[in-house]
Amino acid sequence: AQKITQTQPGMFVQEKEAVTLDCTYDTSDQSYGLFWYKQPSSGEMIFLIYQGSYDEQNATEGRYSLNFQKARKSANLVISASQLGDSAMYFCAMREGPSNDYKLSFGAGTTVTVRA
């Protein structure tokens, strides 16, 4: 079974608007971490934001925020005030605890294209 599901293969967003990228996850661990990475066309993976399973507040980092709904097992990324440089592929990932050796599982990704 997929541990991370990203259902949107591609999205278009107008410059300066907000966009929400969906991510649902599956785990039986109580302690886990959720990450979002950005991958531009150059191929590098850029860490954006982290949410711990015990964190009570949603994580925010500049224009990035994470809408964490634990009961629904979702961790959607919100990018506010989109910029042309935000065009990239975005990956949701989950790091589980010792039963899974702290490995990181990635979703299939969502390609975001920002239009001027």
Next chain:
Amino acid sequence: DGGITQSPKYLFRKEGQNVTLSCEQNLNHDAMYWYRQDPGQGLRLIYYSQIVNDFQKGDIAEGYSVSREKKESFPLTVTSAQKNPTAFYLCASSRGSGTYNEQFFGPGTRLTVL
């Protein structure tokens, strides 16, 4: 500057040849990882190592081998047994165990089998 370096950036090899991809980090991280990425897809874990002289198979280890003789180095060998080796390979490292430890990635190596 601290970071992860991978070399070469582009690599071409003939079918039947083994090839070794380099990964070096100066972040003093204990754990290192190798991922494979095919076009338009997510990352799949090949091998990982949590400490020196120890490593574990990931989800797609067949046809690959690794070593971890030094903390800062984790080379990946793509052997001739790997049936479809053309892909983008990413190396990563993290401080170690703990669900909160993010992974830092290198710039990647694009391997093409001719």
